[in-house]
Amino acid sequence: MNAPADHDAAGLPAREDIKVSRPAEGVLLLTIDRPAVRNALRTRTFAEIAAELAAATDDPSTRAVVVTGGAEHFAAGADIKHMTTVDAASFKAYGDGLRSGLDRLAAHPALSIAAIEGLALGGGLELAMACTLRVAGADAKLGLPEVKLGLIPGAGGTQRLPRLVGRGAALDIMLTGRQLDTTEALRIGLIDRLVPAGSALSVAGELGTELCAASAPAQQAVVRTVGASADLPLVEGLRYEVDQIQELFEHGEAAEGLLAFVEKRRPNFA
Numbered sequence: 001m002n003a004p005a006d007h008d009a010a011g012l013p014a015r016e017d018i019k020v021s022r023p024a025e026g027v028l029l030l031t032i033d034r035p036a037v038r039n040a041l042r043t044r045t046f047a048e049i050a051a052e053l054a055a056a057t058d059d060p061s062t063r064a065v066v067v068t069g070g071a072e073h074f075a076a077g078a079d080i081k082h083m084t085t086v087d088a089a090s091f092k093a094y095g096d097g098l099r100s101g102l103d104r105l106a107a108h109p110a111l112s113i114a115a116i117e118g119l120a121l122g123g124g125l126e127l128a129m130a131c132t133l134r135v136a137g138a139d140a141k142l143g144l145p146e147v148k149l150g151l152i153p154g155a156g157g158t159q160r161l162p163r164l165v166g167r168g169a170a171l172d173i174m175l176t177g178r179q180l181d182t183t184e185a186l187r188i189g190l191i192d193r194l195v196p197a198g199s200a201l202s203v204a205g206e207l208g209t210e211l212c213a214a215s216a217p218a219q220q221a222v223v224r225t226v227g228a229s230a231d232l233p234l235v236e237g238l239r240y241e242v243d244q245i246q247e248l249f250e251h252g253e254a255a256e257g258l259l260a261f262v263e264k265r266r267p268n269f270a
Contacts, residue, residue: 017045020052023205026063026212028056028110031070038076039069041123043094046101053104060270063216064208065108067131068115068201074140075124080149098123098155102130106156111211111219115204116140117197121179126153129160132223134190135204136182139197142190145177163230165189215269217252221245 019031030049032039049067056062069075078098086094105112105127114120114128116136121143128134128142136142144153144161152158153174162170165188173180186194195203211219221244229237248254253269260267 015048017042018048018052023066024209024212026061027205027208028052028062028065029205030065030067032068032075033070035070035072037079038073038119039124040077040079040081041075041098041127042079042082043097046098050101050104053108056110057108062110063212065105065110065112065131066115066201066204066208067105067112067127068204069117069124071117071198071201073118073124074114074116074120075127076119077122077124077145078155095154098126102126102155106130109216109220111208111223113204113207113211115200116142116191117200121145122153122157123155126155126157126160129164129190130156133192133207135193135195135200135207136185136191137195137197137200138182140182140185140200141179142182142185143177143179144174145179147175148177161190213266213269215253215257215267218248218254218257221248221252 017032017034019033021029021031023029030052032041032045034040034045053065056065083091083094111133112131114131114134116128116134117140118137119141120128120136121141122145125142125144144157146153146157153161158170158174161173164170165173169188180190182191182194185191193203193207225237225241225244228240232240253267256269257267
């Protein structure tokens with residue numbers, strides 16, 4: 001049976017907004033490809049990202065996902081022109097589509113890296129914040145300017161930004177709607193690595209390959225345990241840490257990792 005016209009041969013939605021490639025073993029590269037509108041994000045963009053992530057969930061060989069907008073801009077924000085044409089119900093549906101895609105990215109078992117050049121504003125920054133790590137070229141600009149439109153960040157920005165930079169810095173950024181340069185973004189923890197302009201994608205790709213060399217269960221436990229620190233009192237968080245390391249020792253890849261260290265060889269993780 002032939003795939004529907006709006007789906008590819010694998011049954012995934014036909015791609016209009018993103019390009020997909022695998023530049024290295026274990027690394028999935030998703031490139032937003034709407035340069036005429038500075039990679040403005042629409043419902044279809046997130047539907048295509050979500051479809052690729054869903055397919056990768058069933059592929060254990062996918063260990064890292066790199067999200068980029070290419071050399072010019074990461075993503076300048078939501079599709080504002082579209083938002084001016086919808087009613088309240090359609091506006092909610094549009095937001096639900098964005099939030100669903102970001103939630104899938106944030107919850108994906110593979111680690112994710114945003115490779116940021118140019119603008120990462122509004123929904124574009126929310127997309128970057130849903131990733132595990134962020135690499136930014138020196139000329140990038142980041143911000144959440146929704147208050148200048150009479151709105152607030154609505155795809156996780158009000159929740160993820162304070163967890164990354166703290167309440168005070170998050171309020172400053174969101175209440176003013178100002179753009180941050182990468183020096184400030186690195187200083188407050190909004191980005192994790194600051195690299196020369198034009199090199200964010202190559203550095204993110206190298207980082208993705210580096211991440212693939214470590215134990216996936218251990219990395220996932222790190223993400224879970226650090227995430228829990230935002231919600232649990234210190235005593236409970238410490239207990240959770242103990243539970244995680246004990247689980248890894250008993251059922252994870254610790255036996256192979258420890259043996260490889262003693263034998264002075266590279267571990268053979270699954």
